[in-house]
Amino acid sequence: MRILPPMLSELKVVLLGNSWSLRKEVGNFILGETVVNTHKAPDECLIGRSQIVGQKIALINTPDLLDPKIPEDKFRKHVETCVNLSAPGPHVFLPVLQPEDFTEEHKLKLCSVLNLFSDQSFDHSLVLISTPREESPGSTEDYTNHPALQEVIRTCRYGSLRLKNLDRLELLTRIGQIAKENTGEHLRCDLLKEAATATQTPLSLKQGGAVGELMSPAGAAEHGVRMVLLGKSEDDKTSLSDFIMKKKTFTSQGETERFCLRHE
Incomplete structure (x- = not known):
């Protein structure tokens, strides 16, 4: 059974969320083996690879990017590392969210991460909702009514799954569907576009009141290289x-x- 689009040589998936233990659990669940077993949240992105029905999948597990107290320079560095590991771009984002701990600040951080990749990131996302840590027998509380969580799900085109009793094949099928809905194309990351533009486009620099120019390679060949x-x-x-x-x-x-x- 082919789960992933046939044109993909490797499906690239990025895990995000407000709980390291959940991200680790989901990552190992998807890959079908215990790839990550560290109990403490790492301070760097981790990547694991596996084959699913003969098709390759690369899974990038991120540090605590949703931590409201993370310094801005560290936050952006982690996102840039994630972008590089998933180059030329991820196919699917999986925000793994724990409703009782998911705050408005977490929501804003999550949106910041996705927007740094691209404003199209939400179309490539599937929200995974954890089971409450303490659930009373017969409880039917709908955690999608959580305001911050509900807004994230709505922004991600209502794509969501509950982790409770989730079958691995069902999850992989939904991941494959998102990739197919986007015609198997990877997400073209804005950060990579910015880096490419910076190396090709002349930039203006103020030097002692005068304006100098950083030239493109073509301009350097014409005017000489210093x-x-x-x-x-x-x-x-x-x-x-x-x-x-x-x-x-x-x-x-x-x-x-x-x-x-x-x-x-």
Whole structure:
């Protein structure tokens, strides 16, 4: 039985959520084996791979990105790592949410993560709702009425599953359906687009009141390339300069200890 779209060589899934134990449990459940067994939430993204009915799946498990107290620089670094691990882009996001602990702040952080990937991330998401830690016999409380959780589910096109008594095949089938609904295309991440644009597009820089320009490779070829050699060893810098220029460049001993030297 083919669960995943046939055109995919490897399905890439990203786990998010407000509980490390749940993310770990769901990750191992999907992969069909205990890939991650650490009890403490890691401070880095973890990736596990497996084969499902002959098809490859890569699962990226994230640190506690929904922690409201996480520093902004650390938060963005973790997201960038996740983007790189899932390059050229994930196919499915699985926010694994524990309703009784899921706050408005968690919701905002989750939306921040998905938006950093792309504003299309919500169309690639399936919300997994945990079983309450303490559930009284016969309890029929509908945790999707939780305001913050309900808004997330609505934004994700009402795609959700309860983890209680969830069959692995059912979960894999729903993951495959999301990939198929998006024609098997991976998500084109905005962070990767920004990085590519930054290396190709001229940028304006203010330097002492004047405006300089960082040129693209094509512009550098037309106007010439300027390089600065830095380092502790004068001999190494001189040797490298001679190698780049293909001729003898700096010969004065001791001058570089006091002055910057230029050669064209």
